[in-house]
Amino acid sequence: MIDVNVHLSRWPFRRLPDDDPAALAARLRRNGVKQAWAGSFDGLLHKDIGAVNARLAEECGKHGQGLLVPFGSINPKLPDWQEDLRRCHESYRMPGIRLHPNSHGYTLADPVFAALMQLAAKRRLLVQIAVQMEDDRMQHPLIRVPPVDLAPLGDMPGVRAVLLNTLRSASAPVPAKLAAAEGIYFDIALLDGIGGVERLAKQVSAKRVLFGSHAPFYIRESAALKMKESALAPAEAARITEANARELLV
Numbered sequence: 001m002i003d004v005n006v007h008l009s010r011w012p013f014r015r016l017p018d019d020d021p022a023a024l025a026a027r028l029r030r031n032g033v034k035q036a037w038a039g040s041f042d043g044l045l046h047k048d049i050g051a052v053n054a055r056l057a058e059e060c061g062k063h064g065q066g067l068l069v070p071f072g073s074i075n076p077k078l079p080d081w082q083e084d085l086r087r088c089h090e091s092y093r094m095p096g097i098r099l100h101p102n103s104h105g106y107t108l109a110d111p112v113f114a115a116l117m118q119l120a121a122k123r124r125l126l127v128q129i130a131v132q133m134e135d136d137r138m139q140h141p142l143i144r145v146p147p148v149d150l151a152p153l154g155d156m157p158g159v160r161a162v163l164l165n166t167l168r169s170a171s172a173p174v175p176a177k178l179a180a181a182e183g184i185y186f187d188i189a190l191l192d193g194i195g196g197v198e199r200l201a202k203q204v205s206a207k208r209v210l211f212g213s214h215a216p217f218y219i220r221e222s223a224a225l226k227m228k229e230s231a232l233a234p235a236e237a238a239r240i241t242e243a244n245a246r247e248l249l250v
Contacts, residue, residue, distance in 0.1 A: 002245040003028065003036040003220070004128070005164045005187050005212030008059050008068070011041050013140055018216040021063040028067060031220055034242070036068055037128070039098035043073025044133070049084050057092040071098040071128055076112040077105050082119065089123045095249050096126030098164075100133070101148050108152040117159065126248055128162045129153075132190070133217070135168075154178050162248070165190045165214060167200065174203045185244065187212030188226055197240065198230035206236040210245050 006028070010019045018024040028036050038060055042052040053072035060068035072088035074081055074097045088094040097120060106112055108129075120127050132147040139145065150166075153159060154177025162185045167174070178184055186204060188197050189212040201209050213223035227237060 001031075001033050001211060001241045003033050003213050003215070003223070004162060004210045004245050005189050006036045006038050006068075006215045006220075007041050007217065008038050008056060009041045011217060012045055013143075016216045017219070021059045021068070024216055025063045025065075025067055027220060028215070031224060033067070033220075035066075035245075036064075037071050037096070037245075038064075038068045039071050039128070039130075040073060043075075043098065044100055044103045047078065049073055049075050049078060049081070050087065053084065053088055053092065053094075057094070070094050071096045071126075073098055073100070074116065075100075075104045076116045081116070085116070085119055085123070085125075089125055094125070096128060096162075098128040098130060100130050102145050103130075103133070107149060113152075114156070117156070117161075121160065126162065127160065128164055130164045131166045133165065150175065150178060153184065154181060159183050161185070162187065162210060164212060167196075168192055174200070179204050182208070184208065185210050185248070187214075188223060188240070189214035189218060191226055195230050197226050198232055201230075201232065201236060201240070206232070206239050207244060209240045211241045 008021050018027050040052050040056045046052050056070045056072060060070040070092060072094050074085055088097055101108060117127060129148065136146060154175060160183040164187050166186050168190050185208045186200060187210045191197060191200060211223060213220040
């Protein structure tokens with residue numbers, strides 16, 4: 001099993017279970033996870049992104065022993081973000097990056113986003129976009145961060161991206177342009193309701209659905225239960241829990 005959506009460090013607004021890297025790694029192993037793609041909560045609010053990514057790479061190597069795969073944060077609104085991207089690729093050998101557009105103050109229609117996507121594609125870095133991190137009803141009143149508007153993504157030809165924490169409701173339809181874009185993938189972390197994974201797979205095909213838990217923000221076992229209660233063929237379940245993610249890193 002490959003979990004494409006976990007985080008290291010600490011959520012800035014409260015303590016979470018398993019927000020220690022060693023504890024998180026131990027829980028992942030107990031639950032049969034072979035590999036987990038890890039970003040850093042520090043990437044949301046810290047301005048020194050270079051230091052955030054250095055710590056992330058160090059912690060993944062120290063505690064993961066091959067389990068934790070670092071996905072560095074990039075904030076294209078900060079100076080010299082291109083150097084942060086280069087370090088992720090060349091210095092830390094990261095296979096991808098994780099973006100938080102609304103936390104960093106840009107939209108997917110911003111020219112800087114297109115420039116970032118082009119540079120990432122040249123380096124063959126997989127791009128993850130965190131659509132939302134927390135239910136807006138639970139957000140601190142001084143820091144309101146709405147979900148990312150994904151509409152511009154549907155108008156970008158050839159885009160290749162993994163959308164994290166996208167859909168809350170199992171009955172919510174995927175926008176038509178996103179559903180038709182073969183290079184856009186969806187994780188299951190926020191899906192709620194009976195048969196959510198099954199319905200998402202029918203909308204976009206099981207080949208574009210990825211297992212993601214949003215741990216430790218969410219209890220990792222909840223994502224496993226979403227798989228169990230959905231009526232998926234064994235081949236579809238295998239694609240979602242491992243094969244799709246493994247193919248993305250080839």
